[in-house]
Amino acid sequence: MTTQRRKRGELRRNPLNGDWTVLAPERGERPHGTTGPCPFCPGPGEDTPPETWRLRDPDRDEWRVRSVPNRYPLSERHEVLIESPRHDWDFRTATDDEAEAVLLAWQWRHLALREHSAQVVVFRNHGAQAGRSRAHPHSQLVGLPVLAPSARRGLELSRAYYRAGGRRYLDDQLDIALEAETRLVLISPHCVAFTPFAPVVAFETRFVPRLARADFAAATRTEIADVARSLRRVLQALDDELGDPAYNLVVETAPTGWERAAFLSWSIRILPRLEITAGLELATGIPVVTTTPEHAASVLRDRIGARLRA
Ligand SMILES: [Zn+2]
Structure with a gap:
């Protein structure tokens, strides 16, 4: 062991x-209430x-x-x-x-x-x-202190994808989303937000920089400002549509030592927590998502558009 x-x-x-x-038993003792200052x-x-x-x-x-x-x-x-x-x-x-x-x-x-x-x-x-x-x-x-299995797998798959076609996986995903338009949420000068083809939760949204880099920390101030503004607009749209939903936001970026890898691209994922993980998901690891990414994107686009017109 x-x-x-x-x-x-x-x-x-x-x-x-x-x-x-x-295993973090101390975290079980974390305060969850709102008592005290x-x-x-x-x-x-x-x-x-x-x-x-x-x-x-x-x-x-x-x-x-x-x-x-x-x-x-x-x-x-x-x-x-x-x-x-x-x-x-x-x-x-x-x-x-x-x-x-x-x-x-x-x-x-x-x-x-x-x-x-x-x-x-x-x-x-x-x-x-x-x-x-x-x-x-x-x-x-x-x-x-160790690389998570999902990160290791991500590295291997991204490298294999790049070797096979000479392109980053996320660059291709970005182009597909831009071309088909049905999963586009927002286009900005330095980033694009879209819903993935096979999301793991309803309304999952991914922010991808237009200029791909492995390392999130290497993004320029201008890019960061644009991503921050875009993030804010999409979170507003999610709030307008779903009423301040719970969500996890994750920055996906290169593990240590891979910051210059040509086959990687950083991105930000928003994963709303609208449904509770049930037996099938736990047993198989296959998510059951009740909203199509095409529908989610169209709804979010409308919400963003409505705010711009207001
Ligand atoms: Zn406070």
């Missing part, structure tokens, strides 16, 4: 297929481990985004990125500058954590159904 002990989370490996599981809000009730990084607000004498170690870590390098001093802040109601600051923070902290990790995962859980335990807006970065 392979085990790898860490300070908090413990990695255990399934002896048959080699898949990893993180919010530890992430600035003021006398603020209570976090010592800050690892902050982005200052140029206009005011305070921070705009800050990162702290997670009190209930999944690995030795697990940070919480507090996205705003405001408790009621959210992407969909944010200004473009505020949304951009969060994406820039993801880039900075990704760079900082990757030095000692095989892979850094950036994600945001929105809503209790998506696993969020604190109401204050935040995202998380986890540096893993």
Whole structure:
């Protein structure tokens, strides 16, 4: 039995297929209620481990985004990125500058954590159904000491795809979405959002940069600003259509050491949590999705269009 002990989370490996599981019993003790002052809000009730990084607000004498170690870590390098001093802040109601600051923070902290990790995962859980335990807006970065099987598989498949046709998989997916138009959600100067041909959940949306790069942290400021604005518009559309649904947002980017791989492209996925995973999915790993990506894209396009006209 392979085990790898860490300070908090413990990695255990399934002896048959080699898949990893993180055991983090301390996380079961995480507070889920809203009793007491919010530890992430600035003021006398603020209570976090010592800050690892902050982005200052140029206009005011305070921070705009800050990162702290997670009190209930999944690995030795697990940070919480507090996205705003405001408790009621959210992407969909944010200004473009505020949304951009969060994406820039993801880039900075990704760079900082990757030095000692095989892979850094950036994600945001929105809503209790998506696993969020604190109401204050935040995202998380986890540096893993090993490459997740899905990341390893992604590397192998992307490389094989590139070798076979000389093109990145996501570049082709982008072209197909642009050509057919039925799964397009939004076109922007530096990125395109579309629903995938075979989504894993209803309303799954993927943001792909027009200029493919393996490494999310290498995207330029202009690109990041455009992606942030696009993300905000799609999250607004999801809210308009579904009433503030719970979702997981994941930044997919190159594992450490693969930042310059020609066959990889970073992207951002939004995975709404509208349905509960049931027996068939758990038994087979095959998702059952009740909304077609064509329908989801058309509905989101309409919602974005309606806001632009308003
Ligand atoms: Zn708060």
